Amino acid sequence: MSRSPVAGPVLVAGAGPVGQTAALLLARWGLPVVVLDSRPERDMVGSKSICQQRDVLDVWESVGVGAEVARRGVTWTTARTFHRDTELFSVRFAARGRSPFPPFVNISQCETERLLDERIAAEPLIEVRWGHRVVGIAQEGPADGAGAVALTCATDEGEAVVRGSYLLACSGARCDAVRTALGLSFDGQTFGDQFLICDIRTDLPGWQQERRFYFDPEWNPGRQVLIHPCPDSTFRIDWQVPPGFDLRAEETSGGLDRRIRQVIGDRPYEIVWKSVYRFHSRVVDRMRVGRVLIAGDAAHLVAPFGARGLNSGVLDAENAAWKIAFVARGWAPATLLDSYHDERHAAALENLEVTGATMRFLVPGTEEDAGRRLDVLERAAHDPAARAQVDSGRLAEPF
Known part of the structure; x- marks a missing residue:
């Protein structure tokens, strides 16, 4: 098919790893992108999410950073599990096979963001605007064709309106204004126990x-x-x-x-x-609202055991970017965007189910659950069947 003109840039709200990945993937499809972030500049504070998995490294390699992330990261090869001070068992990870990447690497999210920023700075189709906090979203016209999205942003100079063809909202866990503007629910729970890192x-x-x-x-x-x-x-x-x-x-x-x-x-x-x-377990009811797709922590929050947060957000971005590109170019009807919700919402629900089971094992809610866990842990020292029931986090797999 021939290329159709694109009515304005694609807007990406949020300059974290999910938004950075989305912007680079959209630019790879030849689309102009404007990235908006509420912060005044990049804050390189804290390592945050550290475990990046092979399928995410593959996505990042498609925009030129996967190999460097893998080179700078650390891959642990043995997982040891203890009850009190007794080692119950250890698991060694198999060799990577023919893949150029290990199954995962541990690396600071700040370092990953720095590498993605370097690629964004070299991409003329991407413009990043810091100090733009989205406070309103309006959709104009149909969900395909000549429609548009208009974002009202609070800036140091007052309110600014930024228009684009589509919006990919990757603005993180605290983007209540974005979810409210889109009419989304964000049902779930917050766990009472705290965690110190x-x-x-x-x-x-x-x-x-x-x-x-x-x-x-x-x-x-x-x-x-x-x-x-x-x-x-x-x-x-x-x-x-x-x-x-x-x-x-x-x-x-x-x-x-x-x-x-x-x-x-x-x-x-x-x-x-x-x-x-604290850990949260929440998901929006819809991941597509007209010309807006919502991704990453803005759409779903899960406990980090199993590294399903950032990793699933990057796969949201990968799924959304090519579909927005195909619709924006006129290569596919706007109904293609419905499949983004169908696929990534189901992935989010699976992650909620898996991490919810982990949290029930880690933080038993009743004396009966606590007794069942103690029984499993005591048997796991000598019973292989019990070891399979010890749940300290199931590593993510592509949905």
């Missing part, structure tokens, strides 16, 4: 290619601890902590240092980043 730089011989998961260790009784290796001798330690946990008080009392030393022993370390957060 510390990324620390230290020397832990033998741990560089191991992920360690501790159920109910003596040094975090009744809760869990997860340890991941990252580049540059950095390790992420993730503690489940009580609902009333106060990080500032923990630091002041010396409790944070004690927590860290219970894991790494008496060796020097540097805290690179720390944060306290």
